[in-house]
Amino acid sequence: MKAPFRALLFLAPLMLAFAASPAAAASDTSSSSPSVAALWKERTACVVAVEYTVKTEVDRREVVSYGTVVDHQGTIVLPPMAINLRFAPNQLTAFKVFLPGDAVGAPATYLGLDPMSGWHFVRAGASQLSRLRPVTDFSPTKPAEPGLDEHVWGIALRGKDEDFLPYLLSSHVSLINNLPQPTAIAQQEVASPGLPVFNRAGDFVGIALSSFGQSFVEFSRNERSGLPLMLVNVEESSAFLVASECLPQFLRIPTNVFGRPIAWLGTYGLEPVDPDVARFLHIDNQSAAVVSEVLENSPAQKAGLQSRDIIVAINGKTLPRFRPDRVVTSYIEREVDRHRPGDSLELTVLRNGQRLELKTTLADAPTLEREAPRRYFERLGFTARAFVFSDAVARRTSFANATGVIAHFVKPDGPAAIAGLQTGDWIKEIDGVEVKTYQEAVDRLAAIEADPARTEYVLLVARNGDTSIIRVKLK
């Protein structure tokens, strides 16, 4: 989800320009409709705070995020940044849902993430169901589309120390753009990220995304020329994904915590083609992307896609022109994500000036880092994790015959850290013996850990293509 965020940063100056222009007069004149305050009060039942605990090898931390209720079963969606994907699902524990204004939460269940939207799904416990209202209750059959200059308002929540008290934010829409999903940008913050936005009539118009950076220049006594700064409001956001785009995603409730199956094409490094290059290649008025690498044994490779091919159309549909250019890469990724493994996806590519049609059959993605088995060895001072496909990609090596395990975590000042082991080191041998599989490695390490007579052990690790011997002293 990095790309859309960056795209939003791009828009910051644009938004400021809108903010500077004199705002049009408020358009809500109807006196018969209920007040915003009344609508707001009723709709605070659509929002919750979700707290969970991240267990790491050496500590546990509580994390709070805000979510929106999307159905009558108490399903709650959290924005992508609510959970760091570096952690495996079994490290995420003690999910609790707090209703706005409540000091005490009730246990909830983490359902997993939807790989397409990146949203996480949590389900509230039965005890809270009667007090929750799905936001879909406030969506007309034909989803409300926010219009330019329309008055929109939303809900934000205070912190845990203030019992997650809800408060009201309101603004006017200044821009609607495809990033690549239709996104509305208001003049000011309209909701906490992950919480819903409504129009004057109280209809659901979208969900606030993570906020984006705004450019400022800071002047000080010493720095009179002004220091450019970018500020991001992490508590409130002025950008929201429009309702027609959100509603279908509410239905994508994962059936497992990993969000499997995950459609996979197997390209690496999609780079947007800028307008100058597009004109040069005679592909004006559309977006396109260069494929930097085609990953081993991937559907893309099997279909004959090559490094440097330029993707110009998917399933016969020319890639629409996006501003900024960079949005095209997330567009292509979403096109893949909205499919299922086994589906075919036709790519039209430009190769040496020739147009080629390639038919790919998407596969289920190889095991992800967060799915990989791992085990922490307290006495040795590190966590060994199975070597997965993305490890091979990151190290530019073939996955097919890779052996060994990854040092997923190295305890600071622990024996392994003192000996020089670093997070991300690729352990290939333990005590001079090659470890072919994760199980072999874990068995060896467990034996060392359990042997009180052991005073040292030796690892052969690869780091940045270099191999070195690390001798770890125990005791």
Added chain:
Amino acid sequence: MPPTGRILRWLGVAMTAFALLTGLATSAHAEMSRGFRRLMDAVVRIDVREVAYEAGTQQYSYSIGSGVIISKDGLILTNAHVVSPRAIEISVTLASLERVSAHLVGWDHWTDLAVLKLDAAEVARRKLTFAHARFGDSDRLYVGEDVYAVGTPHGLSRTVTRGIISNKDRYFQDNYAVRGYETGAFNTWLQTDAAINPGNSGGPLVLSNGEVIGINSRGYIGADNLGFAIPGNVAKAVAQGLVAHGRITRSYAGLVFGALQDLERFYDLSVNTGVLVNSVDVGSPAAKAGVRGGDIVLAIDGVKVDGRFPEQLPPIQARIAALPVGSTLTLRVKHGNEIRTVSLVTERLESRVGEEYAFVKWGVSVRKVSRTYARENQLPNDVGMLVIGIQPGFPADVAGLARGDIITSIDQKPITTLAVAKSLYAGYERKPAPTLVEARRDRTVSLYVMKP
């Protein structure tokens, strides 16, 4: 047998004790001072103007170093970091305070040595005279021996400083130390406490009798009395090679050794045996032969190796390097509990730093991707040139190219050699037109259009 230097010094002391009593002592002292005077007449100051390509255009810079004349016909030994192939004007100041121009005969960044030659015609025309220094035997130095450094520190010509040999076998391997080139893999260094400052580089380290036993080359910035010199015997051999061939050709196997330190017992090795293979360069002869990081090399071509300490690595590396390119190298390798013999054919050793050039009208300066650079950076091949400088506002900058990008093709022609790029550039110079550039940044491939 005690080294001659010690005898001479002892005799020097004797001379003061029995002042003028023995003719032997006087003549020894006289000989010593004659030797030193002769050396002083052979030490030169070197002023260099050179071209740099880093900023997306050609820039000129100027520097000063030292050198020592080593032959009657005016060959001068100095450091590779003082005079490199980038030099476009070399001016030598002789002891007689005459300035003569010189040209580069050859350089070898691995040992940080370069050989220059005085312009013979100019020397003859102006009837210039100079002395040349004699080499001593640097293998016979002892720690604590008195030595003198002669050179031009900070431009102060003809400065002599005194110290002792602090260590004879200092190990320094550095991948970027000589103007971004690799150095130190094949020799150890002499360490001295004689003051060595910037500008001393290339000057000789000598005994009291004026015999050259080292070429001063580096000091620790910010440290006192930690100076380093290339041993005279290494310098002598490299100078001969450079005079004969203009370059030193070495063999390459792709083995990166590490000191075994105290791991012999762990690897179950007999005493004083083996050297650790720290890593193996991707795609190198050693990699193809199946040698892997963590292996122990027990013998090279049947000769036992001992690489327990870092200073023992250069001689091992030098042994491989000294083989003719294309030699078959037989290694006895211990891998886990298994000992096997592997053979590999050596390649020519190549620097990671390729040829540099500036395409002035594009506003981009580049360095050809070498085979070594490609392997080190895990590039698929050595096609392309690394952008080392961008001139703001010029076509390459406007198109979005940046330092660190690797230009892989121009107008869809792969940049297999710098000549390909130069000919495309020549076409652009004749008739400027939008030019399509494909470049790799980290691992992504992007296209750019450079517009006139």
